[in-house]
Structure formats: structure tokens, C-alpha cells
Amino acid sequence: MRGASAERVAQAVTDREALFDSQGFAGRLPDGLLVRDVLGRQPIFVERSDDAEANWSFAPGDLDDPEPIPAGHVFDPERRATERAFSLPDPEYAADEREAVRTLGSALRESLASVGTASTAPDDLAVAFSGGVDSAVVASAVDAPLYVVGFPESHDVEAARRAARLMSREEDLRVVELSPADVERAVPEVARATGRTNAMDVQIALPLSLAAEEAARDGFDRLAVGQGADELFGGYAKVARAPEDPRVEAETVRGAAREVIGTLPDQLERDVLALRAAGVEPVAPLLDDRVVRAALALPGESLVDSRGERKKAFRLAAREFVPDGVAFREKKAVQYGSLVARELDRLARQAGFKRRMDDHVSAYVESRLAEDS
Structure with missing residues (x-):
């Protein structure tokens, strides 16, 4: 567990306590469930495929086909089921x-x-x-x-x-x-x-x-x-x-x-x-x-x-x-x-991706990633 102890997070899940003086958390609970805090401050990923083993990691590069666990949810690796555990509070606003x-x-x-x-x-x-x-x-x-x-x-x-x-x-x-x-x-x-x-x-x-x-x-x-x-x-x-x-x-x-x-x-x-x-x-x-x-x-x-x-x-x-x-x-x-942003636009145009193209900077980024693979 990152960001808080597994025991404290487990108690928060039981109490549906979204905010308890942490700066975000994610990881495995004592019962084997995986969890991510309500604002998603700590990313956590599982294999996307239903046929894959229930592998998980904090780094998507560790997995073949990573999918993030949604913020505020728990994931059951055995059932491959995701369920909301936390919702952001909606307090009455301060009048003063x-x-x-x-x-x-x-x-x-x-x-x-x-x-x-x-x-x-x-x-x-x-x-x-x-x-x-x-x-x-x-x-x-x-x-x-x-x-x-x-x-x-x-x-x-x-x-x-x-x-x-x-x-x-x-x-x-x-x-x-x-x-x-x-x-x-x-x-x-x-x-x-x-x-x-x-x-x-x-x-x-x-x-x-x-x-x-x-x-x-x-x-x-x-x-x-x-x-x-x-x-x-x-x-x-x-x-x-x-x-x-x-x-x-x-x-x-x-x-x-x-x-x-x-x-x-x-x-x-x-x-x-x-x-x-x-x-x-x-x-x-x-x-x-x-x-x-x-x-x-x-x-x-x-x-x-x-x-x-x-x-x-x-x-x-x-x-x-x-x-x-x-x-x-x-x-x-x-x-x-x-x-x-200005420099990326210039580099994209220099590489032949003109502004008249649809999303020319994204196309440039994709080309650089392909070249570097």
C-alpha cells in the first residue's frame, strides 16, 4: 500500500471515509482487494484482459495491457469486478x-x-x-x-x-x-x-x-x-x-x-x-x-x-x-x-506536420514515439 497503512485504508473502506488526512493512497488491502483513493492521487493498474491473470502494479509498464483502477474504487482480482468505495463529500458551504x-x-x-x-x-x-x-x-x-x-x-x-x-x-x-x-x-x-x-x-x-x-x-x-x-x-x-x-x-x-x-x-x-x-x-x-x-x-x-x-x-x-x-x-x-507548447508546435511543423492537419502536434508526438521504439 502506498500513501497510508493497509489497515487504515481498510478501515476507511469499511466506513466509506473518503478523506482521512492522507495525501492519497493505492494498493492491496489485507483481504486482497485493490483500492485507489477518491482523487486518484496514487495511480494503480491491473491487466485489462479478462483472460489475463489478476496482475497489478503501480507502474503501467509492468503490465502487458494496463488499465487504471478508477479513483474511489476497489477491485476484486478474483471476480475481476470493480466497485465504488468512496465518493467525494459534498459539505454545506461555509456561510462566513x-x-x-x-x-x-x-x-x-x-x-x-x-x-x-x-x-x-x-x-x-x-x-x-x-x-x-x-x-x-x-x-x-x-x-x-x-x-x-x-x-x-x-x-x-x-x-x-x-x-x-x-x-x-x-x-x-x-x-x-x-x-x-x-x-x-x-x-x-x-x-x-x-x-x-x-x-x-x-x-x-x-x-x-x-x-x-x-x-x-x-x-x-x-x-x-x-x-x-x-x-x-x-x-x-x-x-x-x-x-x-x-x-x-x-x-x-x-x-x-x-x-x-x-x-x-x-x-x-x-x-x-x-x-x-x-x-x-x-x-x-x-x-x-x-x-x-x-x-x-x-x-x-x-x-x-x-x-x-x-x-x-x-x-x-x-x-x-x-x-x-x-x-x-x-x-x-x-x-x-x-x-x-510553442516549441512543440514549431517542432511539429518543422517535421512536416502542418497546422492545417488535424491535431498536428499529436501526430508529431506519435511519430516521435514510433521512431524511438
Whole structure:
């Protein structure tokens, strides 16, 4: 069992207790059932074929035809049957926003303390740092190197430098400046590690993978990441524009946020597999059960305020950990802020996959994977 003891998870299954102060779990229960937590923070796979033995693994590459166990489910290897064990709680929202922010701040303190403090951070931990509020809050908890990945002129490199200055962490910042050759080399590696060739997944996973690769090369075994904050706290434009945005079905901002939270298992599977393949184990304190509980109780106006500012409550709570210039700074998505998406588009066109083609970047990724096999 990864992420918690098998006995504690077994009790949670019995009690249908989805959140109990873990940061995600998966593995075999004492009775032989396999389980994955409600947000899918720990991926786990079984053989897809009904004729295959009930083999399972945390790494899909260990299996001939891997299929992920769905988040929040248990799998019975003998019956090859999957059953829901957990559902995400749907608490009443907090009526007092100030109290909601205090509760969130307390949850963040507890979660960050479990990662380490500036004086006691373990030597095997580094931080993926883009200069945004999410990674900055994580970085505030540990005295560890901060890795930012991007092309020299990229938004993320400049933002990380600015945030590091504001946090008095300039000496900790390690800039991994990318070249076209770095991206070209990493494309088949990331596609193979994640089992995905679509453009968006590769664009997102590739900067994470390259940051992790550099941290592992420097001797670090774990990489702290800020994953989950956008989903939990209303960081997406489509959430802010609900119900008008056609990308969400929900009729309210809070409903749209829960809808987006439902995408986390698929995203986290991609990110965890990419990071592990690069040589590090991810640590995601913003996905701690305590933080998730606090996020689920936030009212819509604490996710997106009347002016359209996203992640309102999280930014207010973040002021305890980072300067205002970091807490209230907007950030680009990693694939755009690092300029990796731009470079993948250029490499695809250079290889003959023109924009007029259907999904030309995905076609390029597939071709690179085939060449590298």
C-alpha cells in the first residue's frame, strides 16, 4: 500500500471515509482487494484482459495491457469486478467567508508542516517552482532548491525569478533553461512514461518531467509540486464563467469547480507517471485531505469573486505564507508559461506536420514515439 497503512485504508473502506488526512493512497488491502483513493492521487493498474491473470502494479509498464483502477474504487482480482468505495463529500458551504479562509489557512499549515519546515526539511526534497502562488506556498514550507523550467525568454523563468526575490529565495532558485533539443529528446520519453500522445497531455507533462530530471540529476529523490490548487480553488476561466461557458455543464461556479475536481484523477495519473519516470517521487501538499475538505466547503464567491478574480480564498489564505506580490499574481499554464507548447508546435511543423492537419502536434508526438521504439 502506498500513501497510508493497509489497515487504515481498510478501515476507511469499511466506513466509506473518503478523506482521512492522507495525501492519497493505492494498493492491496489485507483481504486482497485493490483500492485507489477518491482523487486518484496514487495511480494503480491491473491487466485489462479478462483472460489475463489478476496482475497489478503501480507502474503501467509492468503490465502487458494496463488499465487504471478508477479513483474511489476497489477491485476484486478474483471476480475481476470493480466497485465504488468512496465518493467525494459534498459539505454545506461555509456561510462566513472569513471563517472559511481561516479554516483553509489552518489546513494549509498542517499539510505544509507534514512536508517539512525551513529548518528541518529533508535533504532529499526539491520544489518545482513556477513563481505562481501554488508552487510558492509549497516552497514556503521547505528550505530546498526551487527548480523552474522554461526557455530563456519564457514567462515562467522571469516570474520565478521575481517571486524568488520577493520571498528572499534567490539563492535557492535553479533555472533549467530549455533548448529545442531538450524538448525534442523528451517527447518520446514523456509519451512512453504517461502512455499518452495527445498534444495537451505531453505539453503539460514535459516541463514537469524536465524539472524532475534535473532535480534527480542533482541527487533529490522527491519533488514537491503545487498540483491541485486550480481545480480545488476555482482557478480555471471556465469555472469563473459558469454557467455561460460551454466547457462546463454546471449551473453555478461551485458546481463547475466540483466538475473540474472530477478531472483530477486523469491529470494526476499523467503527472505522477511522468515524475516517477524522471526519477523522483511527487509530494503534493495542496492535495492533502485536510486542504481538500476545506476547499469543498468554500462558497462560489470564495472561489471567484464579483470582479472575476479566481482562487480568491486560496490567495487570501496564501498571504500567511508568501508576500502579496506572489499571492495575488496571475500565472500562465505551465505549457504556455514555459513556452513548451510553442516549441512543440514549431517542432511539429518543422517535421512536416502542418497546422492545417488535424491535431498536428499529436501526430508529431506519435511519430516521435514510433521512431524511438
